[in-house]
Amino acid sequence: MKSSRPKYMQIIDAAVIVIAQNGYHQAQVSKIAKQAGVADGTIYLYFKNKEDILISLFREKMGYFVEQIQEGIKGKSSAVDKLFVLIQKHFQILSEDPNLAIVTQLELRQSNKELRHRINDVLKGYLDLVDRIVIEGKETGEFRSTLNVKLMKNMIFGTMDEVATTWVINDQKYSLTDLVPEVHRLLTNGCSSSN
Amino acid sequence: MKSSRPKYMQIIDAAVIVIAQNGYHQAQVSKIAKQAGVADGTIYLYFKNKEDILISLFREKMGYFVEQIQEGIKGKSSAVDKLFVLIQKHFQILSEDPNLAIVTQLELRQSNKELRHRINDVLKGYLDLVDRIVIEGKETGEFRSTLNVKLMKNMIFGTMDEVATTWVINDQKYSLTDLVPEVHRLLTNGCSSSN
Amino acid sequence: MKSSRPKYMQIIDAAVIVIAQNGYHQAQVSKIAKQAGVADGTIYLYFKNKEDILISLFREKMGYFVEQIQEGIKGKSSAVDKLFVLIQKHFQILSEDPNLAIVTQLELRQSNKELRHRINDVLKGYLDLVDRIVIEGKETGEFRSTLNVKLMKNMIFGTMDEVATTWVINDQKYSLTDLVPEVHRLLTNGCSSSN
Amino acid sequence: MKSSRPKYMQIIDAAVIVIAQNGYHQAQVSKIAKQAGVADGTIYLYFKNKEDILISLFREKMGYFVEQIQEGIKGKSSAVDKLFVLIQKHFQILSEDPNLAIVTQLELRQSNKELRHRINDVLKGYLDLVDRIVIEGKETGEFRSTLNVKLMKNMIFGTMDEVATTWVINDQKYSLTDLVPEVHRLLTNGCSSSN
DNA sequence: AATGAATGAGGTTTCATTCAT
DNA sequence: CATGAATGAAACCTCATTCAT
Numbered sequence: 119m120k121s122s123r124p125k126y127m128q129i130i131d132a133a134v135i136v137i138a139q140n141g142y143h144q145a146q147v148s149k150i151a152k153q154a155g156v157a158d159g160t161i162y163l164y165f166k167n168k169e170d171i172l173i174s175l176f177r178e179k180m181g182y183f184v185e186q187i188q189e190g191i192k193g194k195s196s197a198v199d200k201l202f203v204l205i206q207k208h209f210q211i212l213s214e215d216p217n218l219a220i221v222t223q224l225e226l227r228q229s230n231k232e233l234r235h236r237i238n239d240v241l242k243g244y245l246d247l248v249d250r251i252v253i254e255g256k257e258t259g260e261f262r263s264t265l266n267v268k269l270m271k272n273m274i275f276g277t278m279d280e281v282a283t284t285w286v287i288n289d290q291k292y293s294l295t296d297l298v299p300e301v302h303r304l305l306t307n308g309c310s311s312s313n
Numbered sequence: 314m315k316s317s318r319p320k321y322m323q324i325i326d327a328a329v330i331v332i333a334q335n336g337y338h339q340a341q342v343s344k345i346a347k348q349a350g351v352a353d354g355t356i357y358l359y360f361k362n363k364e365d366i367l368i369s370l371f372r373e374k375m376g377y378f379v380e381q382i383q384e385g386i387k388g389k390s391s392a393v394d395k396l397f398v399l400i401q402k403h404f405q406i407l408s409e410d411p412n413l414a415i416v417t418q419l420e421l422r423q424s425n426k427e428l429r430h431r432i433n434d435v436l437k438g439y440l441d442l443v444d445r446i447v448i449e450g451k452e453t454g455e456f457r458s459t460l461n462v463k464l465m466k467n468m469i470f471g472t473m474d475e476v477a478t479t480w481v482i483n484d485q486k487y488s489l490t491d492l493v494p495e496v497h498r499l500l501t502n503g504c505s506s507s508n
Numbered sequence: 509m510k511s512s513r514p515k516y517m518q519i520i521d522a523a524v525i526v527i528a529q530n531g532y533h534q535a536q537v538s539k540i541a542k543q544a545g546v547a548d549g550t551i552y553l554y555f556k557n558k559e560d561i562l563i564s565l566f567r568e569k570m571g572y573f574v575e576q577i578q579e580g581i582k583g584k585s586s587a588v589d590k591l592f593v594l595i596q597k598h599f600q601i602l603s604e605d606p607n608l609a610i611v612t613q614l615e616l617r618q619s620n621k622e623l624r625h626r627i628n629d630v631l632k633g634y635l636d637l638v639d640r641i642v643i644e645g646k647e648t649g650e651f652r653s654t655l656n657v658k659l660m661k662n663m664i665f666g667t668m669d670e671v672a673t674t675w676v677i678n679d680q681k682y683s684l685t686d687l688v689p690e691v692h693r694l695l696t697n698g699c700s701s702s703n
Numbered sequence: 704m705k706s707s708r709p710k711y712m713q714i715i716d717a718a719v720i721v722i723a724q725n726g727y728h729q730a731q732v733s734k735i736a737k738q739a740g741v742a743d744g745t746i747y748l749y750f751k752n753k754e755d756i757l758i759s760l761f762r763e764k765m766g767y768f769v770e771q772i773q774e775g776i777k778g779k780s781s782a783v784d785k786l787f788v789l790i791q792k793h794f795q796i797l798s799e800d801p802n803l804a805i806v807t808q809l810e811l812r813q814s815n816k817e818l819r820h821r822i823n824d825v826l827k828g829y830l831d832l833v834d835r836i837v838i839e840g841k842e843t844g845e846f847r848s849t850l851n852v853k854l855m856k857n858m859i860f861g862t863m864d865e866v867a868t869t870w871v872i873n874d875q876k877y878s879l880t881d882l883v884p885e886v887h888r889l890l891t892n893g894c895s896s897s898n
Numbered sequence: 899a900a901t902g903a904a905t906g907a908g909g910t911t912t913c914a915t916t917c918a919t
Numbered sequence: 920c921a922t923g924a925a926t927g928a929a930a931c932c933t934c935a936t937t938c939a940t
Contacts, residue, residue, distance in 0.1 A: 141425070141426055142425075143425050146933090146934060146935080147934075147935060147936080148902095148934080148935090151902095156900080156901090157900060157901040157902055158901080158902060158903095158935090158936085159900070159901055159902065159936085159937080159938085160899080160900055160901070161936095162935095162936070162937080163899070163900075167935075167936075168934095168935060168936090198505075224426070227422050227423070228422070228423045228424065228425065228426075228429075229423065230336065230337070230338055230423060231336050231337075231419060231420075231423075234419075238482070252504070255504065259506055260505065260506060261504045261505060261506055262504070262505070262506040263506070265504055266492075266495050266499075268479075269476060269492060269495055269496060269499060270499065270504050272472060272475040272476045272479055273468070273471075273472040273475070273476075273496075273499050273500070273504075275475055276468075276471035276472045276473075276474055276475025276476070277467060277468040277471045277472060278471075279471055279475065280467040280468070280470055280471025280474070281464060281467045281468075281471070284463075284467055287433075297461075297464060300461050300464055301464060301468075303503075304460075304461075304464060304465065304468050304503065305468075305503055305504065306503040306504055306505045307502065307503040307505055308498075308499065308500055308501045308502040308503035309447070309450065309456045309457065309460055309465050309468075309500065309501055310393075310455065310456060310457070310501045310502050311454055311455060311456055311457040311458070320924095341908090341909060341910085342909075342910060342911080343909080343910090346927095351925080351926090352925065352926045352927055353910090353911085353926085353927060353928090354911080354912075354913080354925070354926055354927060354928095355924080355925055355926070355927095356911095357910095357911065357912080358924070358925075362910080362911075363909095363910065363911090531815070531816050532815075533815050536912090536913060536914080537913075537914060537915080538913075538914090538923095541923095546921080546922090547921060547922040547923055548914090548915085548922080548923060548924095549915085549916080549917085549921070549922055549923065550920085550921055550922070551915095552914095552915070552916080553920070553921075557914075557915075558913095558914060558915090588895075614816070617812050617813070618812070618813045618814065618815065618816075618819075619813065620726065620727070620728055620813060621726050621727075621809060621810075621813075624809075628872070642894070645894065649896055650895065650896060651894045651895060651896055652894065652895070652896040653896070655894055656882075656885050656889075658869075659866060659882060659885055659886060659889060660889065660894050662862060662865040662866045662869055663858070663861075663862040663865070663866075663886075663889050663890075663894075665865055666858075666861035666862045666863075666864055666865025666866070667857060667858040667861045667862060668861075669861055669865065670857040670858070670860055670861025670864070671854060671857045671858075671861070674853075674857055677823075687851075687854060690851050690854055691854060691858075693893075694851075694854060694855065694858050694893065695858075695893055695894065696893045696894055696895045697892065697893040697895055698889065698890055698891040698892040698893035699837070699840065699846045699847065699850055699855050699858075699890065699891055700783075700845070700846060700847070700891045700892050701844055701845060701846055701847040701848070710903095731929095731930060731931085732930075732931060732932080733930080733931090736906095741904080741905090742904065742905045742906055743905085743906060743907090743931090743932080744904070744905055744906060744907095744932080744933075744934080745903080745904055745905070745906095746932090747931095747932065747933080748903070748904075752931080752932075753931070753932090
């Protein structure tokens, strides 16, 4: 679908709001259409089916994630600094759109296996960014040479995701971005006191 | 708890198999009943409704998690060793029951908010275990004194969960337990080469 | 079924209570069994099926109606007086057992056509009593000779039934028997002022 | 009220036919939809749920009752004449639609207490009509001044209802409207020969 | 391009009845 | 006689998608 058409983003934004407010299973196509100010049938002029709305939503928003992070790490020379920016941007974007945070951290997880596989494909682009930072860190010697890149990627993403989800579950009532330094420290040095 | 009656566990075990093989949304009560070798109505002699099957399933299995880990860390004197056992047992239990791994890592995540809240209550018991290990580590000086316990808990659980989910998505085709030492090292020392 | 067995009436009485308290559609066999202090299966030693309980209930109680009224009109020589006794006994019996009143006036009406036909058969015995009084009235000249017996029977039964039902719907909060004289007067003389 | 849309009445008319032919408990939504020539789901565009169909059915038809009777008594100056018209119209409407007669006299009585309460609310409008006639009769001196209005209302409605139900049970095989004069005479003068 | 009325498949749960003990 | 665990059929309603206008 061509994102040039104004109603395309209009519908995606409506989907974010409807899902955040009603939950994944109560986000019927008719509700999204109403929120977007279009007829039910119009949805199908821009999206193949309901699943396509969700995947497109995820792709558009995740694209913004990758874009922002790539922009941010451009000026950083060390992998350690780049990791910091990654965490910072990740938490910042979620903080800036409370509805999006609810949708990505909670609601979209309830989608079926099929849809989640498609979402994972979109996530690939993001995880590749993480991958590259980790590999760079090994090459520059900042990270230890025996590091398992895949596991490190799991730890980085798993930790950020769990921290963000906990924050959303607690109604986003504290500052997520304030946690960036400590999360960064934990990822680089772990919990041990000998670091 | 009616776990003393044999059909109770029989139905829960059937649910694990059916959900793992058909997916959460295709796990109809009639399929579970057939797999358990009982009539549809018999399900309702042991469970209030379908949701009750899933919560009970989670509670029974998660109870086994907590039990096994508590047993395992009993003999360990340091928090670092206890953390090792935690990861080991967690991965070991998932490895021992491929179907259960699929159900807990993928399928049960698609349940609605209501059910997920109930599941989170059950998870509390597990997360409290993690909490205690982290706090103990701070007290013994193994972990640094400035450690944010909640974030550390997020990192431990988020990492294990992400590693396990990745393993399930990849069809469990490598050894999850082989990853225990590296995951443990990452959690304690992070990725930095200076540790 | 032999009413000599004590559990027979025990189950019928339980049915009256359960239906009155829970309504016809919430009066499951298991509830009746529990109220009667017997096992579900025991019900089927005394009754062919659930419908049989209800028909038996109606027959037993309606038999008491007929019995009481026959007893009462025995000493009366005029049809007018017999009609008075009929109304009086009818209202009196309903007043004496509030639960039975609820069951016969409201709950048993919800039974299906089949059951209601069977109940009507039982009612025949009662309506024959009414019939005989009306015919007698015509013969003695108390009632006008052009009277349509069937319609008069309809009026007598329809009026008493409607008055009783209204009283039950209003939670039996006024005296039904106090209305006997006026109902009797209405049935004999109508509403007209010229009588 | 969506009665302006043609499918609304189409579905109600289908419900009357299906209930009359199959009985209340065998009148599934799918049968009504088929009879109305629409899809099952279409029903729910016009009615909230199945109960709503039945209440609407009753309201629409009962509205016609009240309308017809009000129209008929408009030209009558005496309460006695108005009562005659009431009976006449009541019996006439039932005679004109044999299916509706079955539904209102037999089938709808089996509905649960909740639904019957809702139906009684609709009946109020009809009974108020009766009320007004009786009161007027007392005021004009046609009816005796000591008349209990509520009981008289019970007698009028109870009698008409019982006569109509008896006629339906006997498969409507005689003329109901032929009975109007005698029913009217019974209600005004009772059975006594001295009137 | 846009509409929105119509479609129709699909599943949880209840409860009268049975029968092995 | 008595038990009560087990059975299994049956139906209301939702909602993604279509297509005539």
